[in-house]
Amino acid sequence: MVAANATAHPLLRLASSVLAFCRKALAIADLDLRKLRRDPTELVTRAIQPALWLLLFGEVMSRSRALATGTTPYLDFLVPGILAQSVLFIAIFNGISIIWERDLGIIHKFLASPTPRAALVIGKALGGGVRALTQAVVVLLLGLALGVRLRLDPAALAGVALLVVLGAAVFSTFSLIIACVVKTRERFMGIGQVLTMPLFFASNAIYPIALMPGWLQTIARLNPLTYEVAGLRTLLLPGFAAGEAAGVGLPVDVAVLVAALVALVALAARQYPKIVQ
Amino acid sequence: MSVRPSAVVCRALTRRFGAALAVDHVDLDVATGETFGLLGRNGAGKTTLIKMLTTLLPPSSGTAEVAGFDVARQASRVRRSIGYVPQALSADGDLTGFENLLIFARLYDIPAREQRARIAAALAFMDLSEDADRLVKHYSGGMIRRLEIAQSTLHRPLVLFLDEPTVGLDPLARDAVWGQLARLRREFGTTIVLTTHHLEEAEQLCERLALLYQGRVSIVGTPDGLKQGLGPEATLEDVFAHYTGAEDSVHDGTRAAHHQRRTAERLG
Numbered sequence: 001m002v003a004a005n006a007t008a009h010p011l012l013r014l015a016s017s018v019l020a021f022c023r024k025a026l027a028i029a030d031l032d033l034r035k036l037r038r039d040p041t042e043l044v045t046r047a048i049q050p051a052l053w054l055l056l057f058g059e060v061m062s063r064s065r066a067l068a069t070g071t072t073p074y075l076d077f078l079v080p081g082i083l084a085q086s087v088l089f090i091a092i093f094n095g096i097s098i099i100w101e102r103d104l105g106i107i108h109k110f111l112a113s114p115t116p117r118a119a120l121v122i123g124k125a126l127g128g129g130v131r132a133l134t135q136a137v138v139v140l141l142l143g144l145a146l147g148v149r150l151r152l153d154p155a156a157l158a159g160v161a162l163l164v165v166l167g168a169a170v171f172s173t174f175s176l177i178i179a180c181v182v183k184t185r186e187r188f189m190g191i192g193q194v195l196t197m198p199l200f201f202a203s204n205a206i207y208p209i210a211l212m213p214g215w216l217q218t219i220a221r222l223n224p225l226t227y228e229v230a231g232l233r234t235l236l237l238p239g240f241a242a243g244e245a246a247g248v249g250l251p252v253d254v255a256v257l258v259a260a261l262v263a264l265v266a267l268a269a270r271q272y273p274k275i276v277q
Numbered sequence: 278m279s280v281r282p283s284a285v286v287c288r289a290l291t292r293r294f295g296a297a298l299a300v301d302h303v304d305l306d307v308a309t310g311e312t313f314g315l316l317g318r319n320g321a322g323k324t325t326l327i328k329m330l331t332t333l334l335p336p337s338s339g340t341a342e343v344a345g346f347d348v349a350r351q352a353s354r355v356r357r358s359i360g361y362v363p364q365a366l367s368a369d370g371d372l373t374g375f376e377n378l379l380i381f382a383r384l385y386d387i388p389a390r391e392q393r394a395r396i397a398a399a400l401a402f403m404d405l406s407e408d409a410d411r412l413v414k415h416y417s418g419g420m421i422r423r424l425e426i427a428q429s430t431l432h433r434p435l436v437l438f439l440d441e442p443t444v445g446l447d448p449l450a451r452d453a454v455w456g457q458l459a460r461l462r463r464e465f466g467t468t469i470v471l472t473t474h475h476l477e478e479a480e481q482l483c484e485r486l487a488l489l490y491q492g493r494v495s496i497v498g499t500p501d502g503l504k505q506g507l508g509p510e511a512t513l514e515d516v517f518a519h520y521t522g523a524e525d526s527v528h529d530g531t532r533a534a535h536h537q538r539r540t541a542e543r544l545g
Contacts, residue, residue: 038371
């Protein structure tokens, strides 16, 4: 195969390396899926937290009407926010798996194989994306059970799936970079805890940005989670895009997340080899 | 093109960590098809050297070529040509033996239609066919090591690097691993570079040895040649002590006691 590549047209060669890249990223993601199928306990325990947020926090806050969400009922406003939250929470600890795999020596073998570093990173990010999809199913079903009116046409659902995978990939890759920098499980857990809360509260997940003080609004606008939440609201809530709480628009939300992902993958691909050095 | 290149060539290969010199101007030549041992105490620089040769760690200075490719400038071609078994037992316990091989078949670009046959052959070669569908966390240490050798040779590498391949294995498992490595060399002509501080392993498997001390190569030679160089009665243990800096800490008296005990053991 290598010999055939060497004599082929440059375009063919490029196409074949792009294909090989995708195949390898999928092979890495496939490992996570096989493990998840064998032991889905994590997904069940992970589903408890969003359920509590919707059932306890959501019910109380929607009764108190303390948070102005325009014409959208608070619980409706909250469901996409909690969906984004569970995407964030499941993805932000994804990086710890590479510390495990480094301690086992598995990462050493991946890095000694002819696999582009970025394919290793994207494979991990996709694995995080699929985990997050399972959470999306749970949160949407809970939302429906609580009587939230959600758009569930195929186009909206496809868009939601795409945004969930994209968001999870962004935060998984961020988490991977942290793992490569801190290198030990203990430090990683500490930093993971410290990062999750600011990312969550400095976003529009549980209240509109308009309610925040100016400095926090600035931070929230730099936070990728804000765009994840805004995109999910646009897709899931009928009429949200036209309402006064609408964000910058779905194309911009997606573009921001894609740009964040590209930047983070580029950085992670440089950091990844350092975890074994 | 008439002469095949050496499998591994190092010239003044050096790696620093801050002020510390882990590998210090190492020159080495490993011939194609040879089984070559890097012998030294903990911290002598064996693992750092292997990490540079497997492209995991960039050299601070000097050069190294593996299978004719420069480890710094042609890393991806080096990676295609080598197999690597790191020090830790590094198969994924949450996957089956088959799955552990499948991932490497995919990462090494083995065509999809050949993957199953290649994996089945590798499992059979390592005597693991019956355990292919069991989760690796239920494997013994020796089985995991053999699975790892199967992983690292699935793509028929020209050079196989093993970092302390039998550390932590019981004698039976160790013998099985030695047997498979010898077969690999016989049947496929694979060049093998391994690190060890296990003298019996070095003597059994390696045609030539390099003894490392504080990041430098003290001496290179065949096990027999090294022993004879020290004297007619010398053992590989003496060679190890002499060239890896152990001698200053071992008194002649205890060495003599060692000799006596070994002689007693030999005579039963």
